[in-house]
Amino acid sequence: MEVCFVLDTTGSMSGLIEGAKQKIWSMANDIVSAKPKPQVRFGLVGYRDRGDAYVTKPVALTDDLDAIYEELQKFKADGGGDTPESVSEALHEAVNSMPWNVQRDVFKVIYLVGDAPPQSYSDGKRWQDVCKVASEQGILINTIQCGDMAGTAEAWKAIASNAGGAYAVIPQDGNMKQIAAPQDKELQELNVKVGSTLIPCGSDAVRSEITTKQSRAEAAAPAAAASRLSYNWKTAKTVQGTGELIDALKEGKMKLDDVKTQDLPEALRNLSPEELKAHVARKQAERETIQTRIAVLVKERDVFMQAERSKLAPGKKADSFDDQVAQTLRAQAKDKGIVFE
Numbered sequence: 001m002e003v004c005f006v007l008d009t010t011g012s013m014s015g016l017i018e019g020a021k022q023k024i025w026s027m028a029n030d031i032v033s034a035k036p037k038p039q040v041r042f043g044l045v046g047y048r049d050r051g052d053a054y055v056t057k058p059v060a061l062t063d064d065l066d067a068i069y070e071e072l073q074k075f076k077a078d079g080g081g082d083t084p085e086s087v088s089e090a091l092h093e094a095v096n097s098m099p100w101n102v103q104r105d106v107f108k109v110i111y112l113v114g115d116a117p118p119q120s121y122s123d124g125k126r127w128q129d130v131c132k133v134a135s136e137q138g139i140l141i142n143t144i145q146c147g148d149m150a151g152t153a154e155a156w157k158a159i160a161s162n163a164g165g166a167y168a169v170i171p172q173d174g175n176m177k178q179i180a181a182p183q184d185k186e187l188q189e190l191n192v193k194v195g196s197t198l199i200p201c202g203s204d205a206v207r208s209e210i211t212t213k214q215s216r217a218e219a220a221a222p223a224a225a226a227s228r229l230s231y232n233w234k235t236a237k238t239v240q241g242t243g244e245l246i247d248a249l250k251e252g253k254m255k256l257d258d259v260k261t262q263d264l265p266e267a268l269r270n271l272s273p274e275e276l277k278a279h280v281a282r283k284q285a286e287r288e289t290i291q292t293r294i295a296v297l298v299k300e301r302d303v304f305m306q307a308e309r310s311k312l313a314p315g316k317k318a319d320s321f322d323d324q325v326a327q328t329l330r331a332q333a334k335d336k337g338i339v340f341e
Contacts, residue, residue, distance in 0.1 A: 001032075001037040001039070001083070001106070001107045001108075001109075001333065001336075001338065002041045002042075002043070002061055002100060002101060002106060002107070002108045002109070003031065003040065003041075003042050003043070003109055003110075003111070003329075004042070004044070004045065004046070004061060004094050004098055004109070004110045004111070004198065004292075004300060005016050005020075005042075005043070005044050005110075005111050005113065006044075006045045006047065006090050006091060006094050006110055006111065006112045006114075007020070007044065007045070007046050007047070007075070007076055007113050007114070008048075008087075008113065008114030008115060008116065008146075009046040009047065009057070009075050009076070009078070009079075009244050010045060010048050010049070010052070010077065010078070010080025010081075010085060010116070011046055011077050011078055011079060011080050011117065012077070012080060012115055012116075012119065012172070012228075012287055013114065014077035014079045014114065014173075014319065015171060015172060015173025015174055016146055016172075016174035016176075016321060017075055017076070017077050018077075019173065019174040019175075019176035019204055019321065020072065020174070020321065021069075021072055021073055021075075021178050022176065022221065022223075022224055023178065023179055023321070023322050024069055024072055024138070025065070025069065025224050025227035025228040025230075025231055026066070026178075026223070026224070026227040027322050027325055027326070028040070028042065028065055028227075028231050029227045029230045029231045029234070030322075030326055030340075031041060031329060032235060033207075033234070033341065034301070034333065034338045034339065034340050035338070035339050035340070035341070036267075036337075036338070037234070038107070038338055039063065040063065041061040041062055041063050041101075042061065042062065042063075042065060042068045043059060043060055043061035043062070043068075043094070043098050044057075044059040044068060044071060044072060044075075044240075045057070045058045045059070045090050045093050045094045045098075046058075046075050047085060047086050047087070047089065047090030047093075047114075048078075048079045048080060048085060048086065049079065049080065049082070049084070049085045049086045049119055050086065050119075051079075051095070052078075052080065052119070052244055053078065054061070054078035055086050055090075056086065056089055056090050056091055056093045057074075057075075057215070058093050058094075058097060058098070059071040059125050060098060060099055061099055061100065062241075063240070063241075064240045064241035064242075065231065065240045066073070066213040066216075066217075066239060066240035067241060069216070069228075070213070070216065072187050072213075073216075073312035074205075080116070081150070081191045083101055083116050083117070083118070083151075084116055084117050084118060084119035084151075085114065085116045085117075085118070085119055086118075086119050086221050087112070087114065087116075087119065087127060087155070088116035088119070088120075088124060088127040088130060089124060089125050089157075090112075090158070091110070091112065091130045091131075091134075091141070092125040092130045093125055094110050095110070095130050095133055095134045095137070095139060096130075096133065097210055100137065100139065102137075105336060105337040106136055106336070107137075107332070107333050107335075107338060108137070108138055108139045108140065108283075109139065109140045109141075109165070109328075109329070109332065110139060110140065110141045110142065110163075110165075111141060111142050111143075111144060111325060112141060112142070112143045112144065112156070113143075113144045113146065113321065114145070114146060114152075114158060115145065115146040115147045115149050115152060115172060116149055116151075116152060117149070117151040117152045117154075117155045117195050118155055118200040124248075126287060127159055127162075128162065129138065129164040129187075131159060131162035131338070132133070132162070134163045135162070136196040138160070139163070139166040140163060140164045140165045140332060141159055141160060141163035141164070142165040142166050142167075142168075142328050142332075143156040143157070143159050143160040143165060143166075143167050143168070144167075144168050144169075144170060144321060145167070145168070145169040145170070146157075146169075146170055146171070146172050146173075146174060147171070147172035148169070153167075153169065156169075161337065163340060165328075165332075166328050166332075168324045168328075170319050170320060170321055171319060171320075174190060174320060174324055175319055175320040175321070176320050177320065178221070178223045178224075179305065179308050180221065180222070180223055181226065181301045181304045181305060182222070182300075182301075182304065183226065183297040183298075183300055183301040183304070184218065184223050184225075184226040184301075185222060186297060187222075187225065187226035187229050187230070187297050187298075187301070188222045188225045188226060190229065190290055190293060190294055190297070190300070191217060191218060191225050191226075191228070191229050192218055193289070193290050194229070194238060194290045194294070195214045195217070195218060196286075197238070197246065197279065197283045197284075197286050197287040197290070198210060198214060198238065198239065198244055198246075199245035199246055199264075199265065199268070199283060200243060200244060200245070200246065200265055201243060201244065201245035201248065201254070201259060201263050201264060202242075202243045204217040205262070206242070206243040207243065207265065208246055208261075209241075209243060210239055210243045211237050213240070213241075214239065217229075226301065229294060230298045230301060233294050233295060233298050234298070236250075238287065245259070245264075245280065245303070245333060246280065246283060246284055246287060249280070249284075256277060256280060257273070259276075266275075266328065271281070287329070306341070310325070317319075
């Protein structure tokens, strides 16, 4: 599955953007719960309009959700003010510049989320043309309108219709509510413990990135940290992306004998090969013990979250951003043989 969020980041979208920052791990955790378990890549395109700090700000599709989370944290709601925004340019960036998988059996979807209609420039892109290209490439475009600004509904419905997607309208702020699960507190504590088993490995920049990802996770709110830990467990990772030695060894991407001394944390560089092997084995054992408990809590938490979601009965309106993503994915992914519980 490949999912790209195209987000209006002008001043009126502050509520939605801040909510997305808190819910991205929860949404991803829901997505990866599909059967069969999909390999998932996420991308982002923030957009504003000409005359603002930027027109589009893309983050390429990647399976490193930690990296997506980091970039999303940088998005701030600002600019705008003249109603129409550069929607067509943003969609063009998402469809034509993202590294989409060319295989037809991959479920590919864009979520266009904003509150203002498309700007029309004589020298600009046309959303009509972009939708045609998206359809040719098997990319669905779902549109989620925030608020009730005049002129947006007509355009959002037309974009979705032209690209095989679905249209929905939600409150201006996205209406995302963070659900606290009974397991969150202990999972947050286990997040710190599993972090103590990390062995960053690679260049200075790579090792620093691993440390930063873990620090950011430990600073997150309990529900977000728990959702990240759940997502990592389901994807058999401790840190998303590359650069963590124990994950790399488990995945067969690295052999301990081939690790260069300068790629290790400074505290491990003076160890003999035997000492390093013993140290890695201890950290592996510690991690396995921690992850055994994580597995129990994640399953319990999934049951709890599913019960909370079931309270949104079929006939009841799903008026939040994450609800709309969950519902459309469940309906549309079936065509690719992907089923959610």
